[in-house]
Amino acid sequence: xxxxxxxxxxxxxxxxxxxxxxxxxxxxxxxxxxxxxxxxxxxxxxxxxxxxxxxxxxxxxxxxxxxxxxxxxxxxxxxxxxxxxxxxxxxxxxxxxxxxxxxxxxxxxxxxxxxxxxxxxxxxxxxxxxxxxxxxxxxxxxxxxxxxxxxxxxxxxxxxxxxxxxxxxxxxxxxxxxxxxxxxxxxxxxxxxxxxxxxxxxxxxxxxxxxxxxxxxxxxxxxxxxxxxxxxxxxxxxxxxxxxxxxxxxxxxxxxxxxxxxxx
Amino acid sequence: xxxxxxxxxxxxxxxxxxxxxxxxxxxxxxxxxxxxxxxxxxxxxxxxxxxxxxxxxxxxxxxxxxxxxxxxxxxxxxxxxxxxxxxxxxxxxxxxxxxxxxxxxxxxxxxxxxxxxxxxxxxxxxxxxxxxxxxxxxxxxxxxxxxxxxxxxxxxxxxxxxxxxxxxxxxxxxxxxxxxxxxxxxxxxxxxxxxxxxxxxxxxxxxxxxxxxxxxxxxxxxxxxxxxxxxxxxxxxxxxxxxxxxxxxxxxxxxxxxxxxxxxxxxxxxxxxxxxxxxxxxxxxxxxxxxxxxxxxxxx
Numbered sequence: 001x002x003x004x005x006x007x008x009x010x011x012x013x014x015x016x017x018x019x020x021x022x023x024x025x026x027x028x029x030x031x032x033x034x035x036x037x038x039x040x041x042x043x044x045x046x047x048x049x050x051x052x053x054x055x056x057x058x059x060x061x062x063x064x065x066x067x068x069x070x071x072x073x074x075x076x077x078x079x080x081x082x083x084x085x086x087x088x089x090x091x092x093x094x095x096x097x098x099x100x101x102x103x104x105x106x107x108x109x110x111x112x113x114x115x116x117x118x119x120x121x122x123x124x125x126x127x128x129x130x131x132x133x134x135x136x137x138x139x140x141x142x143x144x145x146x147x148x149x150x151x152x153x154x155x156x157x158x159x160x161x162x163x164x165x166x167x168x169x170x171x172x173x174x175x176x177x178x179x180x181x182x183x184x185x186x187x188x189x190x191x192x193x194x195x196x197x198x199x200x201x202x203x204x205x206x207x208x209x210x211x212x213x214x215x216x217x218x219x220x221x222x223x224x225x226x227x228x229x230x231x232x233x234x235x236x237x238x239x240x241x242x243x244x245x246x247x248x249x250x251x252x253x254x255x256x257x258x259x260x261x262x263x264x
Numbered sequence: 265x266x267x268x269x270x271x272x273x274x275x276x277x278x279x280x281x282x283x284x285x286x287x288x289x290x291x292x293x294x295x296x297x298x299x300x301x302x303x304x305x306x307x308x309x310x311x312x313x314x315x316x317x318x319x320x321x322x323x324x325x326x327x328x329x330x331x332x333x334x335x336x337x338x339x340x341x342x343x344x345x346x347x348x349x350x351x352x353x354x355x356x357x358x359x360x361x362x363x364x365x366x367x368x369x370x371x372x373x374x375x376x377x378x379x380x381x382x383x384x385x386x387x388x389x390x391x392x393x394x395x396x397x398x399x400x401x402x403x404x405x406x407x408x409x410x411x412x413x414x415x416x417x418x419x420x421x422x423x424x425x426x427x428x429x430x431x432x433x434x435x436x437x438x439x440x441x442x443x444x445x446x447x448x449x450x451x452x453x454x455x456x457x458x459x460x461x462x463x464x465x466x467x468x469x470x471x472x473x474x475x476x477x478x479x480x481x482x483x484x485x486x487x488x489x490x491x492x493x494x495x496x497x498x499x500x501x502x503x504x505x506x507x508x509x510x511x512x513x514x515x516x517x518x519x520x521x522x523x524x525x526x527x528x529x530x531x532x533x534x535x536x537x538x539x540x541x542x543x544x545x546x547x548x549x550x551x552x553x554x555x556x557x558x559x560x561x562x563x564x
Binding site for chain 2: 055056057074075076077079080081083085087089091100101104105155
């Protein structure tokens with residue numbers, strides 16, 4: 001089978017001095033092109049580590065990541081990351097933050113005017129074109145995350161990696177941004193791998209939900225298909241049996257079979 | 265945008281004849297936004313300028329009272345002014361040798377500081393970046409820096425005179441070696457404190473080392489660098505006066521020493537106030553530059 005993105009027998013062990021901790025154990029996952037996959041698990045289960053391995057920011061101890069059958073082990077714009085805390089550079093304007101990536105990725109393939117238009121195009125995709133000359137400190141948390149998404153999208157990644165992208169936002173802003181991401185996924189057909197700890201978010205957005213057991217030595221406990229038609233509407237789903245069933249499955253996994261003992 | 269609006273206001277005010285008594289009030293009322301802004305600015309400036317002026321005036325009076333008695337070893341301010349009037353009002357004379365106006369002495373000193381400090385800024389930021397970025401460079405160099413930075417500036421002078429066999433480069437070297445340490449140390453701290461997030465962004469975007477240095481490191485560490493640069497400029501101005509006393513030639517340090525040798529106490533006092541004021545201006549210059557450059561960096 002030709003998997004688009006393949007996580008192949010990934011183990012990750014952290015060594016500090018003489019103490020070694022096995023964080024991830026034998027992670028296998030294949031993701032098809034255009035698929036939206038969420039990884040959910042309790043905090044500390046190593047899901048962010050897994051995303052960092054896919055992004056190439058952390059190396060795997062064993063195993064590896066294959067993107068279109070080629071191994072990737074260093075970070076690159078083909079796997080753009082939307083970071084949890086937006087990570088915009090505070091000394092650059094919104095426009096310049098997005099342009100930083102665009103200038104690198106399209107240095108040879110696009111002219112200066114084309115790159116400029118491309119930055120603006122991506123800012124308008126996330127409805128942030130009006131704030132292009134603002135600095136990150138002058139816009140709200142939700143807007144910062146929109147710019148973070150625009151920066152990642154503008155690199156035309158093969159896989160978009162979202163690291164708890166809505167975690168730091170209030171509930172209303174989060175819902176709004178989730179709808180935006182859904183609309184973008186619908187429109188652009190990106191392949192997306194998202195880390196989350198929010199059950200509703202996972203069910204609402206994903207085609208498949210990967211549930212991780214608790215660490216240390218976290219594994220993939222279960223993979224759940226979400227058989228809901230797109231486009232999905234938040235309000236309609238609230239009473240949809242399929243939605244509720246999926247939600248129930250994830251909740252059972254997280255709180256019955258793998259409840260987090262040291263919950264803090 | 266507000267320019268045309270202000271213009272119409274001004275012309276509207278200009279129409280009524282100025283001889284009427286009342287317009288003074290209406291004028292201020294009509295031009296309220298602009299006049300108010302000026303008034304507020306004047307008030308704020310006054311609040312900052314008046315208190316130190318009063319303190320200085322009081323100190324001058326006390327000094328005058330203490331030193332006016334006959335047999336006092338130091339001259340009172342009135343005598344200082346009388347003695348140094350020529351130097352104050354004609355800073356540009358040049359009678360050859362070291363018999364020059366204060367402007368020439370000060371500019372010679374400032375020039376040495378400019379050379380030494382610029383070298384220190386370049387070397388300090390480069391070394392600080394190296395030490396901040398590389399653990400091994402830090403382990404190797406940091407202890408050395410910690411020892412070297414405690415050596416007093418003037419202790420370097422004999423060694424540098426031996427090495428360079430000339431006063432000018434020796435003075436510049438002393439400035440360099442005095443101001444380089446705080447720049448190195450603060451830059452290194454700034455580089456070490458660059459958040460991992462920014463490094464991750466740079467990695468994903470695949471900035472090359474040069475781009476990483478100019479686009480991430482410099483702006484992210486700029487507040488720390490400017491702390492170091494500001495301490496550095498203060499130290500170099502401290503060191504130049506002492507160094508010039510020893511190397512001689514044109515320069516404010518030697519001017520002071522020369523004045524002492526010829527018992528011109530008033531000239532020493534005048535030179536000291538110039539040294540103080542210029543040191544203050546230098547500090548403000550670097551602080552202001554830092555403010556402009558690091559705008560937006562600190563806020564997240």
